[in-house]
Amino acid sequence: MKYFTLLLITIPFLACHGPREEGKDNKSDIPQIGGNQDANGCLTSAGYTWSKVKEDCIRPWEEAITLNVTDTSTNFETAAFVLIDSTKHKAEVFLKEADESILLDSVSPLLYANKQYQLKQDNHCWSLIHQDEMLYEEVK
Numbered sequence: 001m002k003y004f005t006l007l008l009i010t011i012p013f014l015a016c017h018g019p020r021e022e023g024k025d026n027k028s029d030i031p032q033i034g035g036n037q038d039a040n041g042c043l044t045s046a047g048y049t050w051s052k053v054k055e056d057c058i059r060p061w062e063e064a065i066t067l068n069v070t071d072t073s074t075n076f077e078t079a080a081f082v083l084i085d086s087t088k089h090k091a092e093v094f095l096k097e098a099d100e101s102i103l104l105d106s107v108s109p110l111l112y113a114n115k116q117y118q119l120k121q122d123n124h125c126w127s128l129i130h131q132d133e134m135l136y137e138e139v140k
Contacts, residue, residue: 060094067136
């Protein structure tokens with residue numbers, strides 16, 4: 001009688017498990033939500049991006065200086081973000097329209113530049129200039 005009872009209890013549990021296909025992982029059939037990563041392993045769907053200055057994944061709006069767009073009639077983006085390294089030798093600019101961040105070298109204590117962009121501080125506020133046109137500025 002004990003064996004018969006044990007058999008009756010066991011059969012429903014075995015019936016719930018369908019046959020598995022050889023070499024197929026059922027977990028891989030389920031799409032991952034929020035699992036998009038870039039080449040550096042940053043979780044892009046959570047807003048993380050690779051910082052060359054910090055050598056880590058960051059959310060620019062949490063760790064960087066926010067610069068607001070100066071002309072909203074020609075640009076749908078509202079902000080750019082700037083991160084200055086701890087030694088103040090490099091500035092990293094995060095623009096939505098750029099595929100990756102842009103590095104600028106220190107020219108003077110209040111000026112960072114490369115061939116296309118200048119980041120300068122005037123009256124304690126930063127401005128990002130591209131080809132002599134101010135695109136973004138910090139508002140305090």
